[in-house]
Amino acid sequence: MHTRRLVKRSILGSRVYAPSPTGDGAPVTGVVQAVKQENRDVSSVGTRRSVYTVLMQDGSLKEFSEEEIAAGFNHTAAKGPLKSSLKQSSSNGAPESHKVEGSPLSPEAVEEQRVADGKRVGRDPDTRSVSLLEQKRKVVSSSIDVPHARRSEEEVDMDKVTAAMVLTTLSTSPLVRSPPVKVNEGLSGSWKDNGSAGPFTPSSNSSSGGYWSWSAPSDQSNPSTPSPPLSADSFKPFRVSSLGGVGSGPAGPEDPSLDEQDGSSLLFDEPIPRKRKNSMKVMFKCLWKNCGKVLSTAAGIQRHIRTIHLGRNCDSDCSDGEEDFYYTEIKLNTDSVAEGLSSLSPVSPSVLSPPPPSASPLPALSQLSDSHRPPQYSDTKEPHAGGTTPLSRSAPSALYLIHTDHAYQATAPVSIPSSSSNATGSASTSFTPTNSSSFSISWQSPPVTFTGTTVSPSKSHGFGEQRSQTIAVLSSPPRATTALSRKVRGEGKKCRKVYGMENRDMWCTACRWKKACQRFTD
DNA sequence: TCTGCCGGGGG
DNA sequence: CCCCCGGCAGA
Numbered sequence: 001m002h003t004r005r006l007v008k009r010s011i012l013g014s015r016v017y018a019p020s021p022t023g024d025g026a027p028v029t030g031v032v033q034a035v036k037q038e039n040r041d042v043s044s045v046g047t048r049r050s051v052y053t054v055l056m057q058d059g060s061l062k063e064f065s066e067e068e069i070a071a072g073f074n075h076t077a078a079k080g081p082l083k084s085s086l087k088q089s090s091s092n093g094a095p096e097s098h099k100v101e102g103s104p105l106s107p108e109a110v111e112e113q114r115v116a117d118g119k120r121v122g123r124d125p126d127t128r129s130v131s132l133l134e135q136k137r138k139v140v141s142s143s144i145d146v147p148h149a150r151r152s153e154e155e156v157d158m159d160k161v162t163a164a165m166v167l168t169t170l171s172t173s174p175l176v177r178s179p180p181v182k183v184n185e186g187l188s189g190s191w192k193d194n195g196s197a198g199p200f201t202p203s204s205n206s207s208s209g210g211y212w213s214w215s216a217p218s219d220q221s222n223p224s225t226p227s228p229p230l231s232a233d234s235f236k237p238f239r240v241s242s243l244g245g246v247g248s249g250p251a252g253p254e255d256p257s258l259d260e261q262d263g264s265s266l267l268f269d270e271p272i273p274r275k276r277k278n279s280m281k282v283m284f285k286c287l288w289k290n291c292g293k294v295l296s297t298a299a300g301i302q303r304h305i306r307t308i309h310l311g312r313n314c315d316s317d318c319s320d321g322e323e324d325f326y327y328t329e330i331k332l333n334t335d336s337v338a339e340g341l342s343s344l345s346p347v348s349p350s351v352l353s354p355p356p357p358s359a360s361p362l363p364a365l366s367q368l369s370d371s372h373r374p375p376q377y378s379d380t381k382e383p384h385a386g387g388t389t390p391l392s393r394s395a396p397s398a399l400y401l402i403h404t405d406h407a408y409q410a411t412a413p414v415s416i417p418s419s420s421s422n423a424t425g426s427a428s429t430s431f432t433p434t435n436s437s438s439f440s441i442s443w444q445s446p447p448v449t450f451t452g453t454t455v456s457p458s459k460s461h462g463f464g465e466q467r468s469q470t471i472a473v474l475s476s477p478p479r480a481t482t483a484l485s486r487k488v489r490g491e492g493k494k495c496r497k498v499y500g501m502e503n504r505d506m507w508c509t510a511c512r513w514k515k516a517c518q519r520f521t522d
Numbered sequence: 523t524c525t526g527c528c529g530g531g532g533g
Numbered sequence: 534c535c536c537c538c539g540g541c542a543g544a
Contacts, residue, residue: 494526513536516527 284327301327493520 284301286293288309295301305326494517495507504512508519 496525509535510527514527514538 286327288326298327495519 283294283296284298286295286301286305286309288305291309293301293304293308295304302324309326495511496504496517498520499506508517510516510518
């Protein structure tokens with residue numbers, strides 16, 4: 001992969017403050033000559049630390065841990081920038097981090113580089129320390145006049161968008177926002193808690209300011225926020241690494257730009273350690289376009305979003321609440337999901353049943369899932385399912401139901417069904433005796449389920465009609481109607497096509513009457 | 523633009 | 534009811 005803007009700022013050559021070699025406590029300045037990583041102290045922070053070889057003023061070389069140097073800073077009230085740079089570079093301390101590939105270092109590039117640095121996701125297998133450092137940096141920068149990681153224009157735009165989204169989101173979904181987590185605590189704790197040991201470790205990302213920056217969010221979820229290909233491109237490398245590290249390889253499908261990723265090696269099980277209980281009544285659904293993953297815990301969904309969609313690896317500590325914008329809280333009757341499915345409505349079984357995309361125990365499900373979501377998406381989910389409990393599996397089902405919550409998501413379900421007749425059939429089976437498109441049902445039912453309103457689908461209506469009727473009943477008043485209005489146009493052969501206008505007399509009556517063909521049903 | 527089919531309407 | 538058709542909307 002081409003790592004443009006990968007130029008990492010090296011700490012080498014940076015002036016730093018360090019404890020006086022003489023031990024008199026007076027800090028001295030020196031120039032970093034080399035950086036190397038040490039794997040010691042894993043216990044303390046759970047990370048590797050960098051050791052800096054500093055050329056002291058007196059010409060001697062000394063080695064300092066980052067802590068020592070940092071301490072020096074504090075003592076001497078180091079200048080923000082300096083410190084900042086230290087942190088920054090230290091985080092990049094990894095040996096391979098200094099390469100610059102094919103990117104001309106124009107002044108602009110350099111500038112961007114800064115930004116990139118901030119956002120970059122650690123690519124080293126072990127740069128967990130990065131996140132820690134990043135965290136520190138954040139803290140520091142907030143109180144010190146440090147040029148906060150500069151934001152790219154896109155980023156700025158994103159912020160605006162974000163702000164807008166926040167407002168809208170807040171008004172619509174009462175989410176439990178995780179309060180900003182304190183650095184150390186959050187970091188170590190979360191890491192451990194998550195048990196993200198393997199896959200997680202590698203990626204440390206860190207973006208001080210701009211998680212947004214990279215296109216991921218923009219191109220994916222926000223219809224309103226176009227993501228300049230440029231950004232996507234430029235950050236791709238980072239993203240890739242981050243994703244891989246997270247073990248979200250499957251996320252690929254979500255982002256076309258990720259196609260290039262060689263995530264092969266990066267595909268790990270989604271490290272979602274959270275336990276999910278089926279009994280949960282409140283679920284959290286990822287609103288990311290084409291995702292829709294549903295988790296039982298806010299933390300879980302946040303993590304999902306953070307890692308999968310935002311490409312961030314660090315845990316809650318890194319969270320700035322951004323994830324909140326990408327998921328919504330949905331209330332559902334557990335029973336309904338688990339067992340109530342059947343009772344819910346004829347449809348429910350097929351619709352609700354957990355559809356692990358690829359490996360679904362239930363044939364019907366698999367079909368359904370397939371029909372409802374393009375194969376590619378299944379990938380996305382897979383990982384999760386793999387590492388998660390039953391709940392996660394069930395999540396997908398919920399997903400379907402929810403889908404329509406957001407207009408932009410509704411689209412997916414809709415289009416899919418129509419394409420595959422089989423799917424339709426399977427879905428419809430449970431739902432409507434007739435063929436037509438059951439999709440409409442599944443599509444709409446979602447809102448129903450989640451709305452929390454008790455669904456009494458069992459309302460008895462005529463058969464064929466029932467379908468629509470039922471829907472109407474079930475679907476949430478607001479939006480369902482519109483979408484539902486029309487039966488999806490059948491794609492199969494119709495009398496007209498088969499016999500042609502000239503043989504109109506051979507058409508089925510329905511066709512002749514311009515009604516839904518009864519002979520060649522889809 | 524073609525085509526499926528919904529909603530109406532005439533007889 | 535039977536039969537047609539205007540017109541919408543997906544492909």
